[in-house]
Amino acid sequence: MSAIHIPVLRLGQTYRSLDTIKFNVSGQPLEISVANSGLIRRDLQQLAKSGEALRAIPCETLVGYMEKAAELYLHGHLPWGDGERLQSPADYVAALSQLTGLPHSLGRSNMGKVHAAMSNIRAVISGLTRGMPLELFDRGFVRQNGLDVNFFAETNSLGVLLPSNSPGVNSLWLPALVMKIPVVLKPGREDPLTPFRLIQAMIAAGFPPAAFGFYPTTHDGGDTLLFGTGRAIAFGNDTTLKKYAPYRHINVHGSGRSKIVIGDDFAADWPKHLDVIVNSIAANGGRSCINCSSVLIGKNRDTLADALARKLAAIEPLPRDHPDATLCSFANPKSAKAIDERLEEFLQVPGAVDLTAKYRNGPRLVEAHGQTFLRPTLIVCDDLNHPLANTEYGFPFASVLQVPQAQMIGQIGESLVVSAFTRDQAWSIDLMTSTNIERLNLGPYSTMRVQWEQPHEGNLFEFLYRRRALQGDLVAV
Amino acid sequence: MSSKLTPPQAQSALDAWTRKMIAWHFSPATGCDYWLKWAKTAGWDPRKEIKCFADIAKKFPHFDDDVLRTEQPERFVPKAYAKRPYNVFETGGTTGMPKQRVGWDDYKTDYEEYSDHYGPDFFPKGNWLMVGPTGPRRLRLAVEHLANYRGDSCYFVDLDPRFVKRLIGMGDMAMARKYQEHVIDQAATILRHRKITNMFTTPRLLENLAERMSLVKAGLKGVFVGGTTMTPQYVRFVVEEVLENKINFAPTYGNTLMGLAISKKLTKADNYSLTYYAPQPRATLRIVHPDNPAELVNYGDYGRVELTTMTKEFFVPRFLERDEAIRRPPCSEFPWDGVGDVRPFQSLTKTIIEGVY
Secondary structure (H helix, E strand, O other): OOOEEEOEEEOOOEEOOOOEEEEEEOOEEEEEEOEOHHHHHHHHOOHHHHHHHHHOOOHHHHHHHHHHHHHHHHHOOEEOOOOOOEEOHHHHHHHHHHHHOOOHHHHHHHHHHHHHHHHOHHHHHHHHHOOOOOOHHHHOEEEEOOEEEEEEEOOOOEEEEOOOOOHHHHHHOHHHHHOOOOEEEEOEOOEOHHHHHHHHHHHHHOOOHHHEEEOOEOHHHHHHHHHHOOEEEEEOOHHHHHHHOOOOOEEEEOOOOEEEEEOOOOOOOHHHHHHHHHHHHHHHHHOOOOOEEEEEEOOOHHHHHHHHHHHHHOOOOOOOOOOOOOOOOOOOHHHHHHHHHHHHHHHOOOOEEEHHHHOOOOOOEEEEOOEEEEOOEEEEEOOOOOOOOOOOOOOOEEEEEEOOHHHHHHHOOOEEEEEEEOOOHHHHHHHHOOOOEEEEEEOOOOOOOOOOOOOOOOOHHHHHEEEEOOOOOOOOO | OOOOOOHHHHHHHHHHHHHHHHHHHOOOOOOOHHHHHHHHHHOOOHHHHOOOHHHHHHHOOOOOOOHHHHOOHHHHOOHHHOOOOOEEEEEOOOOOOOEEEEEOOHHHHHHHHHHHHOOOOOOOOOEEEEEEOOOOOHHHHHHHHHHHHOOOOEEEEEOOHHHHHHHHHOOOHHHHHHHHHHHHHHHHHHHHHOOEEEEEEOHHHHHHHHHHOOOOOOOOOEEEEEOOOOOHHHHHHHHHHHOOOOOEEEEEEEEOOOEEEEEOOOOHHHOOOOEEEOOOOOEEEEEEOOOOOOOEOOOOOEEEEEEEEEOOOOEEEEEEEEEEEEEEOOOOOOOOOEEEEEEEOOOOOOOOOOOOO
């Protein structure tokens, strides 16, 4: 059987590269074309045409396309690659699982998340623009509450360096297309499938092929993409963050270091919310940057930690296609081993105990069902300066600390999501005015919670568009 | 440089050349101080024990090019050249003392042979432009000699690769890009205002230049490149898109120690995979096992590139390059082994700053 070949998409043209990455998926070969950086640079010079193709379509129509694409992505048979063969949703989930270690169950739930982001695109766009009508993207101008409002695109494209850890992150770039900004994507090495399937669904729904650049490429190609687009998003770790931090046009998503902070008014009631905390730590295999990696409580640390450790230790590795599988395997077993060794090294530093060790059924690092897993790990830490206290790894991992409520905001550092279990009004205001929290959930909610009308990991509209002061009374649009 | 010899005839010619060069470099009347003293210390006389090229691999250790940094260049001057001032050419280097070699006419010979390989249709008569490292490198003199040898003149735009490597090492990618733009600005200006027919540059600069303008419309007919790894995909990209399938393309592999290896003319069967052939017998490339460099790898396998240079000016036995390549068989143009799809040694297992210019 000939290999399935996922090509480069050059803003409307498919292209087979002579450089390829080869995988084997369910016994059939899968090749991914790899673009050289010069090829990407040449294509980026054509982005004006891509923008024109999107601008020719009314925004309302694009919204309709996105809603249709949502159904195609979730249910449709879409091109696997550049050949005739079609990929069913089950094919996609199975292949995704094999390449990334994500169990089928989580693959399907991620499909659901992305589908929801697409089918709720009106709410998403409305949330990003604070309710401005869609015609803003057709005319650049709307009248809102008697005020003329003019926005203009600050970029001709959005470049995105995608990760492989979780397909759900693809929902972040989708609204750009409805805002008439072409996208230029570098898929993660292990997950070219999700962005390719999304693009195929969107093209089938009516989006112009010229609006999509899809470039599996090297680090050099990734840099080309980041520096060749007017606005870009990069996912990565702290090193990525440091590398791209000086560049204002690049929005870097590093480690999330998301947290649950339990106010004094909830500190005695933690048993009622134990499942929410477990969900925050372990949902999606612990792979998301919005997974909770630290729990802070003013008192009752040890009883809370013990209960959490028992619950987390009960999560066992299961085969990828098991309906109850929630733990992800590592596509690269060496990564799992390195993380395990690092944790053991840090556990030698006084002030931290792995509470799950005494409850789990064997070592943290385990070979099971032909894969390599790290079992969930809960660490009790004495203070936030311990190397395991405020960090995250790509599996269910969290620390529990006892910190006085009054000191929590000052100590948590940069946190992507904070779920604050509190009804304390004064503290809620302090949390809302703090500068180190990107997304704040007030109440006993999982850090994984998504509300479509709220911006996610920064406001994409404000990243892509800028408001211009518009004065005078001769607006002729 | 291409040869009408059969592979056995080419081997005989290499063996005869080896005996001649060993006699030259290890004779007190003609050899240089460095190799004569080396032979005394080694305790054997190469003139007696080296009978053919294969003996070099059996008898000589690998050349340590660090001596080109630590020893004074005068030590490498053959007595026969003692009365002629020499050129000093430097290799790579970023900080500290660079490696240097002495030379007189080798670069002319290398580039004349190279020029003779390509007819007037490949590099038609007209001005040349070199965009790349000039400074202490022999490339600058060599390219000008190539142009002059063909009856043409050459314009130059300099690029300092040591500065680029330093910027990248410091993580200052923004400044590295600005410097690259500065170089390309100058090259584009020359191309727009002067009649340029042929060009030498590095692959990366070539593609950058083509992002500014159509090189076909700029009047280029022939392009000669060297410098960095070119995968088959990269070659295809250059041929199809950068050169628009209309400009003759001559990729080369070379350095200050070797000279210039020419790439075999690409056929459809090559699928853009390049194979270079050393200017044998003056320089010979072997592809050896990385863990046992005494042994050649099989045809079709990757191994480390080993260079032996034997000219009257310079002797370098068994130098292990920082590159690996596929061992390829002789072809109709070159009756000796070639090296294919060259890339930095162990590039699949370590990070290397390459292709910076």
